[in-house]
Amino acid sequence: MAEARENFYSELKRYFKKQENKKEAESVKEIFHRTSIRKYEKKKVEGDKIELLLRAAMAAPSAGNQQPWEFYVVTDRDKLKALSECSPYAGMLKEAPLGIVVCCQKDCRLPDYAQIDCSAAVENLLLEADFLGLGAVWLGIAPLKERMEAVGNVLDISKDLYAFSIIACGYPAEEKTQQDRYDETRVHYMD
Numbered sequence: 001m002a003e004a005r006e007n008f009y010s011e012l013k014r015y016f017k018k019q020e021n022k023k024e025a026e027s028v029k030e031i032f033h034r035t036s037i038r039k040y041e042k043k044k045v046e047g048d049k050i051e052l053l054l055r056a057a058m059a060a061p062s063a064g065n066q067q068p069w070e071f072y073v074v075t076d077r078d079k080l081k082a083l084s085e086c087s088p089y090a091g092m093l094k095e096a097p098l099g100i101v102v103c104c105q106k107d108c109r110l111p112d113y114a115q116i117d118c119s120a121a122v123e124n125l126l127l128e129a130d131f132l133g134l135g136a137v138w139l140g141i142a143p144l145k146e147r148m149e150a151v152g153n154v155l156d157i158s159k160d161l162y163a164f165s166i167i168a169c170g171y172p173a174e175e176k177t178q179q180d181r182y183d184e185t186r187v188h189y190m191d
């Protein structure tokens, strides 16, 4: 069984290598390339790229297709600085050319699933950023009340929403290689 799995895994690796230059492989490569990027060039992120990031986010699955997300796109320097102070781990926003604040609707049909839905949107956005040659990092806001309130105040967001997370984004000024985190002891086959 273990040998069969090993063979399958090395087959898969060979497949990805072979597909590297082919169009079909492009959509999945980012999963194995993305890392959190926290240093950015000064260069602005173009409007059409920002729209692609948001399109990718909104292509995510959600419970009952409720799509509870809304997005605040922040490029204003003072606001980015203020956002950087909303969490002890958001310092990179001071220098980032772009912050996308993902918000969640309070009054959606399946509120217990809403943050899970927003997480799916964030991951899609991060993968699209990687595809577009951008670097990004997910900054945790919800469920920590203090951070949610601070972000809400900086952006004066609608009372119907709460801040879920912030994505700091820009052209990368650091290079990182993704760790291989595959751990077969976490997988339980029930054949």
Ligand SMILES: Cc1cc2nc3c(=O)[nH]c(=O)nc-3n(C[C@H](O)[C@H](O)[C@H](O)COP(=O)(O)O)c2cc1C
Pocket: 034, 035, 036, 037, 038, 087, 089, 090, 137, 138, 139, 140, 141
């Ligand atoms: C829910 C969540 C919250 C996170 N919050 C922060 C954060 O506040 N600041 C930060 O620098 N990185 C944050 N990260 C990024 C993680 O530190 C990062 O994903 C992890 O170290 C793995 O590294 P990788 O993204 O390069 O694979 C967060 C990630 C997640 C999923």
